[in-house]
Amino acid sequence: MKRVLASFRLRLTAAIVAGVCAYLILLVIQDSFSIRTALQRDYLTVFAVACGIITYGFLEVFAAVRKRQSRILNTIVDTLQRISAGDLSVQLPETGAEDIRQIASLTNVIVNNLRSDIAKLKKLESVRSEFLANVSHELRTPIFSIQGFIETLIDGALDDPAVNRDFLQKAYQHSERLNTLLNDLIEISRIESGEMRMSFRYFDITEFLRGVVEDMAPKAQRKSISLTACLQSEEILVLGDKERLRQVLSNLVDNSIKYTDEGGAVEVGYAIIPDHVRVYVKDTGCGIGAEHVSRIFERFYRVDKDRSRSVGGTGLGLAIVKHIVEAHKSKIEVSSELGKGSEFSFLLRK
Numbered sequence: 001m002k003r004v005l006a007s008f009r010l011r012l013t014a015a016i017v018a019g020v021c022a023y024l025i026l027l028v029i030q031d032s033f034s035i036r037t038a039l040q041r042d043y044l045t046v047f048a049v050a051c052g053i054i055t056y057g058f059l060e061v062f063a064a065v066r067k068r069q070s071r072i073l074n075t076i077v078d079t080l081q082r083i084s085a086g087d088l089s090v091q092l093p094e095t096g097a098e099d100i101r102q103i104a105s106l107t108n109v110i111v112n113n114l115r116s117d118i119a120k121l122k123k124l125e126s127v128r129s130e131f132l133a134n135v136s137h138e139l140r141t142p143i144f145s146i147q148g149f150i151e152t153l154i155d156g157a158l159d160d161p162a163v164n165r166d167f168l169q170k171a172y173q174h175s176e177r178l179n180t181l182l183n184d185l186i187e188i189s190r191i192e193s194g195e196m197r198m199s200f201r202y203f204d205i206t207e208f209l210r211g212v213v214e215d216m217a218p219k220a221q222r223k224s225i226s227l228t229a230c231l232q233s234e235e236i237l238v239l240g241d242k243e244r245l246r247q248v249l250s251n252l253v254d255n256s257i258k259y260t261d262e263g264g265a266v267e268v269g270y271a272i273i274p275d276h277v278r279v280y281v282k283d284t285g286c287g288i289g290a291e292h293v294s295r296i297f298e299r300f301y302r303v304d305k306d307r308s309r310s311v312g313g314t315g316l317g318l319a320i321v322k323h324i325v326e327a328h329k330s331k332i333e334v335s336s337e338l339g340k341g342s343e344f345s346f347l348l349r350k
Contacts, residue, residue: 075092075093076092076103076104076107079092079107080107083107083111088111088114088115088118090111091108091111092104092107092108094108134299134300134315135185135300138181138300138315139178139181142174142175142177142178142181143178145170145171145174146171146174146175146178149167149168149170149171149174150171152167153167153168181316184316184317184320185316187316187320188299188316188319188320188323191320191323191324191327192323196244196327198241198244198327198328199241199243200239200240200241201239201240201241201242202237202238202239203237203238203240203242204235204236204237205236205237205238205270205277205279205348206231206232206233206234206235206236206270207235208242208245208246209229209231209249209268209269209270209279210229210231211246212246212249212250212253212268213227213228213229213253213268215250216250216253216254216257219254219257220257220266223257223260223262224262224263225257225260225262225263225264225265225266226264226265226266227253227257227265227266227267227268228265228266228267228268229267229268229269230267230268230269230270231269231270232272236270236272236277236350237350238277238348238349238350239348239349239350240328240348240349241324241327241328244324244327245324245328245348247320247321247324248320248321248324248325248346249268249279249281251317251318251320251321252281252321252344253266253268253281254317255317255318256281256282256283256285256342257283259283259285259286259342260283260284260285260286260341261285261286264283264284264285264341265283265284266281266282266283266284267280267281267282267283268280268281272350273347275349275350276347276348276349276350277347277348277350278345278346278347279345279346279347279348280343280344280345281343281344281345282341282342282343282344283341283342283343284340284341285341285342286338286339287336287337287338287339287340287341287342288303288334288336288338288342289303289338293334293336296318296334297318297319297321297322297332298319299315299316299319300315300316301315302315321344325346328346328348328349329349330346330347330348331346331347332344332345332346333345333346
């Protein structure tokens with residue numbers, strides 16, 4: 001209150017001084033022209049009073065503007081202090097002079113970006129924790145199995161010809177699964193860190209798919225599954241990393257064989273569309289439920305955990321497929337129906 005009263009007195013004093021000064025100046029000017037009528041003196045008084053009032057009004061407006069700007073600056077300082085303390089829920093009002101509005105706007109943008117970055121970091125931390133838990137679980141299973149078989153052999157089963165070879169074979173199979181898992185982990189780590197470089201070249205998709213089918217044929221024959229290639233006779237050139245795409249097709253065909261029962265069929269082929277070739281792998285397997293389709297490309301996500309482990313999956317194959325296809329500026333598409341099979345496809349540029 002004292003501060004407000006002092007400010008009022010200061011403005012009133014300034015207004016009075018301005019009025020008196022205006023009166024004296026006009027009086028000197030009048031005397032210099034020898035104008036001395038009473039009416040003119042009255043005009044001088046009115047003019048001096050008017051100058052005082054105008055001066056006071058100007059000072060009041062200036063004080064109000066300054067007070068408003070000071071209030072806005074105090075709000076900005078208070079907000080910045082809250083931000084520095086970790087409170088990112090605040091927003092500055094974008095009012096006042098142009099420069100203050102710019103400061104408020106930029107501060108709000110920075111806060112929004114920080115909030116978004118922190119949310120992403122929390123999500124990444126959650127994904128990392130989940131990934132580590134999944135890796136630990138996936139590694140623990142084959143390691144414990146190998147340890148169990150070896151301990152049994154050491155405890156005496158090694159001298160029993162009826163079981164020693166069987167135990168050794170099972171230990172070897174688990175070591176192979178462990179090796180596959182580690183290779184897939186290294187592969188997906190290289191892909192996600194950007195260390196894996198693509199080498200794009202034009203190659204014949206017809207000859208390429210024929211080679212993939214020939215490589216995977218023995219695995220299909222062991223399950224009595226028909227593996228066919230639906231290809232055209234002429235040469236069709238597409239752009240891509242041939243070796244990485246071989247990894248994609250091998251993973252997709254291998255999955256189709258794993259999840260298709262004996263007597264089923266797997267087909268590999270392509271269809272030509274404007275400027276692109278659509279490559280597909282379809283099967284007559286067990287299919288994928290609609291609730292799982294959006295998540296099957298996540299690392300370690302399994303539709304049927306028991307069956308996935310029984311057929312030897314690591315849970316990383318489709319994640320690797322997704323990354324490689326996206327590196328080709330494409331997207332892996334899935335259509336599936338439970339009990340009727342699945343189809344995976346993606347586009348390659350001609």
